[in-house]
Amino acid sequence: MNIKGFFTSHIPLVVAVGVIAVWGETFVSSKVLLNERLMPADIFTLRFLIAYVCMIGLSHKRMWADSFRDEIKLILAGAMGGALYFLAENMALKYSTASNVSIIVGTTPMVTALLLACFYREERINRLQIVGSAVAFVGLTLVVLNGQLILRLNPLGDALALGASFAWGFYSLIMKSLTSRYDSRFITRKVFAYGLIAIIPWLVFVSPLQTDASILFRPIVVGNILYLGLVASMLCYVAWNWVLPRLGIVFTTNIVYLQCIFTMLASYLVLHEHITPMAIMGTIILIAGMALMSKKELKP
Numbered sequence: 001m002n003i004k005g006f007f008t009s010h011i012p013l014v015v016a017v018g019v020i021a022v023w024g025e026t027f028v029s030s031k032v033l034l035n036e037r038l039m040p041a042d043i044f045t046l047r048f049l050i051a052y053v054c055m056i057g058l059s060h061k062r063m064w065a066d067s068f069r070d071e072i073k074l075i076l077a078g079a080m081g082g083a084l085y086f087l088a089e090n091m092a093l094k095y096s097t098a099s100n101v102s103i104i105v106g107t108t109p110m111v112t113a114l115l116l117a118c119f120y121r122e123e124r125i126n127r128l129q130i131v132g133s134a135v136a137f138v139g140l141t142l143v144v145l146n147g148q149l150i151l152r153l154n155p156l157g158d159a160l161a162l163g164a165s166f167a168w169g170f171y172s173l174i175m176k177s178l179t180s181r182y183d184s185r186f187i188t189r190k191v192f193a194y195g196l197i198a199i200i201p202w203l204v205f206v207s208p209l210q211t212d213a214s215i216l217f218r219p220i221v222v223g224n225i226l227y228l229g230l231v232a233s234m235l236c237y238v239a240w241n242w243v244l245p246r247l248g249i250v251f252t253t254n255i256v257y258l259q260c261i262f263t264m265l266a267s268y269l270v271l272h273e274h275i276t277p278m279a280i281m282g283t284i285i286l287i288a289g290m291a292l293m294s295k296k297e298l299k300p
Helices: 003-009 009-035 039-058 070-093 098-105 108-120 126-145 157-175 185-206 213-217 219-247 249-269 276-291
Strands: none
Touching: 003 039, 003 219, 009 039, 009 070, 009 219, 009 249, 039 070, 039 219, 070 098, 070 157, 070 185, 098 126, 098 157, 108 126, 108 157, 108 249, 126 249, 126 276, 157 219, 157 249, 185 219, 213 219, 219 249
16 A cells, blocks of 8 residues: 555554644643643633634534533533643642653543443453453553652642542543534534533632733743644644544543653653653653553453
8 A cells, every 4th residue: 555545544553643642732832821820720711712713713613512412412522531630730749740740640541441331332442451451551551750769749649630630531421412413513512512501610610710811911821822732732633533433432532642652752852851762662652551551352
């Protein structure tokens, strides 16, 4: 098969890996914004507001889902895959180390597979996939540690990171029943809208928008906010919701394991962090684990 034919027949996989590459870099962008003294809720609100405004231009003809039940699912998707996930992840970065957060959020494929197995009999994973997932997680841990053998535990930050992992798992669970029946642009627009609505109680009762307006005009802040809003949110959510029904929830979510590799590369290029032999070995182990997960278990 020629190169053009390969990419044509594997477009969903190529798109999924592209999305993960972008999302892997968002850890670096979020960390830059936190260092510029933006608050976690501020970062989420700005990126989702930009994404929602742009999505109106791409999807504005349809207002509501076919049923009240589906509309409730979209509300939950916006809360889980929007407000709860990003708020928990960004707050975890504030209270815990980036390594801890990356490793714990890296459990998302396993959490998602567990939730799907509980609710959908046909999505139960086999023993080979369990082994592959465990091997991939070991590789992910080595990549994230990148030569540092000591993890500094922070109960609050680590619990928030685990909460982010479960929030995305439930988001994937909800998407399974929606992506095959609705256009990905419609779903994405609704997720952004309900994500913004879900963050309002936090902004009103817990942590009002606190960012100094002058900070928002710094070039480094403008660039990272636009990147998170237009690329990492708008484009990537549309692409991810389009890919899910084509590759399957479990297979697509397993690609999330690659996120740590792209985070490592972005940290090397932007933050000038070193890549150690441990991280290289972890990358090899991670890819081997993913290869195992993609194989079907032979039945006797």
